[in-house]
Amino acid sequence: MRRHHPRPKEALLTASQRSAGGRQAGRTTLATIAASAGVSVATVSKVLNGREDVAPDTRALIEDLLRRHAYVSPTARRSSTTGATVELIVHGEFGAYATQVIEGVVRACEEAGAAVVVSQLGEDRLPAGSPEGWARRLASSGRAGVIVVTGALTSAHIDALALTEVPLVVLDPMSLPRVEVTSVGSTNFAGGLAVTQHLLALGHRRIGYVGGPPGSGCNQARLHGYRAALENAGIPADPVLVHNEHFRYDAGVRAGALLLDLTDPPTAVVGGSDTIALGVVEAARMRGLRVPAELSVTGFDDTELARMASPPLTVVRQPLREMGRVAVKTVLQMAAGETLDSHHVELATELVVRSTTAPPAR
Structure with a gap:
């Protein structure tokens, strides 16, 4: 005697998708997710709408199923076609x-x-x-x-x-x-490398770096390029010459002051942005130093500020x-x-x- 075995849940899901009244074959629906999670469509809808009245375990299960089934909401489908x-x-x-x-x-x-x-x-x-x-x-x-x-x-x-x-x-x-x-x-690393190599080619050997937030990915890449250029030239990177704070003018003024007040100050500074570089230029002006005769400074971005500055900034251009x-x-x-x-x-x-x-x- 042949025994009746209930169809597995995945088979039921496939059948429900095929019979979804004119819907595109294989497209996941709320009913699909609800059937797979063993909950009502209303519960799935609550999770989608950010409602709080769903048990944490149930919410986690539904969110996982939504990701695995690549559920596309009707709103998202409309926004891609109109x-x-x-x-x-x-x-x-x-x-x-x-x-x-x-x-x-x-x-x-x-x-x-x-x-x-x-x-x-x-x-x-x-x-x-x-x-x-x-x-x-x-x-x-x-x-x-x-x-x-x-x-x-x-x-x-x-x-x-x-x-x-x-x-x-x-x-x-x-x-x-x-x-x-x-x-x-x-290509932030390549930019940091190129601008530091430019300063090295001019004859600079004591080169500072003033960048943005220490955890910033783009700043880290620029800083690594700076260090790589120094290493390739056989020059040890001096941590005293590196300052990371923010991509702002006032941060450049502060860091520039710290660098230029050193007993052995840098002869050039790589700025992690145009605004930082202009801050370093201002710190030099406040100390009576001429740019570039007594201090070379570079920026990163090539915004209008770099071209309008006096003198105009040497920069790494980003195609913003x-x-x-x-x-x-x-x-x-x-x-x-x-x-x-x-x-x-x-x-x-x-x-x-x-x-x-x-x-x-x-």
């Missing part, structure tokens, strides 16, 4: 750096027929409210994707975006909490507008479900020699 709107979040001030990135994002969105909403977060701040609530607001607003400029999101924020299927691209990130986060940046364009292209590809060639894009930097570098004074 007039898209991209959310651009800028951490910190709308300075020269951010302005050029925004220009690239706006132009790229215009060319793609998409809209862009620009928002700002204070330095070291995260979006208001819970990560789930923040992601839910973006999804319900029909955002095709999110571009974050220089800031860092927590793993909780990244998970919340993944659950609502809102694509995320981080531009020139301070840090990446997870390697799978898609990012756009520049192009980085914004690539970020838009990438996030729209993700929203459309297209496969990316790479999840980490680095655009080439370029050394631009102007008037703040010269051979050291005898």
Whole structure:
């Protein structure tokens, strides 16, 4: 006598997907997730909407299933097929750096027929409210994707975006909490290497470095390039000559003062940004030192500030507008479900020699 064996749960899921009344075959639905978790559709919906009245174990199971089944919410599917709107979040001030990135994002969105909403977060701040609530607001607003400029999101924020299927691209990130986060940046190590080699070629042997936050990924890469150039030239890196604080003018003034007041001060300083470099130039001016006759200074970015400075800054140029364009292209590809060639894009930097570098004074 043949015994009746109940079909396994995965087989039931496949059947429910095939019979989903006109839905695309294989597309995961809320019913799919609910059946797999052994809960109601309403419970799954509560998790998606960030409701608190779900047991922690049940919530964790549902969130795991949503990720494994690559659930795509209807809001996310609509945003990828109709007039898209991209959310651009800028951490910190709308300075020269951010302005050029925004220009690239706006132009790229215009060319793609998409809209862009620009928002700002204070330095070291995260979006208001819970990560789930923040992601839910973006999804319900029909955002095709999110571009974050220089800031860092927590793993909780990244998970919340993944659950609502809102694509995320981080531009020139301070840090990446997870390697799978898609990012756009520049060849920071190569830039730090090239500008330090330029100073070495001019004859400088005592070269300082003033950078941004110590934990910043882009700053670390620039600093490693600086150190690699010194090592290749057989010059030991002196920790007294390295200062890392923030990518700001006032930080450059403070660090420049510390370096120039040393008993054996540097004859050149590599700045981790244009604003830092201009701060170092001001510290030199306050001490009666001429740039570049008595101190060479370099920047990093090549914003309008570098070209308008007196004298104009020697810099490592980042293609800031192009980085914004690539970020838009990438996030729209993700929203459309297209496969990316790479999840980490680095655009080439370029050394631009102007008037703040010269051979050291005898």
